Amino acid sequence: MARTVFWFACFWFFQLASIPFLLVHLILGRLGREQTQARLLERITRAWARTMVALAGARVEVSGMENLPEAGGLLFVANHQGAFDIPLLIGFIPGLKGFVSKKENFRLPIVGSWMRRLGCIVIDRRDLRQSAGAIARGIRNLQAGRSLVIFPEGTRSKAGRLKSFKEGSFKLATRSGAAIVPLTIDGSHRLFESNGWRIRPGTIHLHIHPPLRLAELPAAQKNNPADLVRGIIASKLPV
Numbered sequence: 001m002a003r004t005v006f007w008f009a010c011f012w013f014f015q016l017a018s019i020p021f022l023l024v025h026l027i028l029g030r031l032g033r034e035q036t037q038a039r040l041l042e043r044i045t046r047a048w049a050r051t052m053v054a055l056a057g058a059r060v061e062v063s064g065m066e067n068l069p070e071a072g073g074l075l076f077v078a079n080h081q082g083a084f085d086i087p088l089l090i091g092f093i094p095g096l097k098g099f100v101s102k103k104e105n106f107r108l109p110i111v112g113s114w115m116r117r118l119g120c121i122v123i124d125r126r127d128l129r130q131s132a133g134a135i136a137r138g139i140r141n142l143q144a145g146r147s148l149v150i151f152p153e154g155t156r157s158k159a160g161r162l163k164s165f166k167e168g169s170f171k172l173a174t175r176s177g178a179a180i181v182p183l184t185i186d187g188s189h190r191l192f193e194s195n196g197w198r199i200r201p202g203t204i205h206l207h208i209h210p211p212l213r214l215a216e217l218p219a220a221q222k223n224n225p226a227d228l229v230r231g232i233i234a235s236k237l238p239v
Helices: 002-017 019-030 034-055 085-092 111-117 128-143 167-176 225-234
Strands: 058-063 074-078 097-102 121-123 147-150 179-186 202-208
Touching: 002 019, 002 034, 019 034, 019 111, 034 058, 034 085, 058 085, 074 085, 074 167, 074 225, 085 097, 085 179, 085 202, 097 111, 097 128, 121 128, 128 147, 128 167, 147 167, 167 225, 179 225
Parallel strands: 058 202, 074 147, 074 179, 097 121, 097 147
Antiparallel strands: 179 202
């Protein structure tokens, strides 16, 4: 319990401590210094993410880094085992990336401001018009060279079992032409969700699979990307 209380205290302390950096980020944007602004954003968010993972006592093992394309505009598709998946991907995969996230996360004080700066896309599952507009923004971001992360299970599995993938999640790839980079996360649920919502040390395995471009796949796979990518991700999970 002590580790859990300490972790959440650090989480909110870091949010408060990040306010000056939010202001600097804003000023750089007003001055038109977009490259400096982007570098600052990546350094701050990456440092925060790695610190939060370390404070949980997690040991992270990353494989397949050679499969990561150098160019941006990538759609990362990952299974979703727990809350630590987000800092894991921010901290251990190079480059700026936004997340497709439910609107409730944007309401968190300060956290929502950082999410907007990362280019996260807000989805309101009860508002079809808003969701369609969010998908359109995500497509434009990908075509502009910005990367996004989706969790096509739609929610955390919390026990490590891979759920079915929602077909609609892949509209971002089919309509933007962006390369899909499948990611397998194994063990993140053991840090929190599988422990009765208490943080405990553990090992997380993160595997980066080779990228896919749907336009280059056979018709059968191109028309059913959800099952194809789910199978790739499942190949690195324990049976």
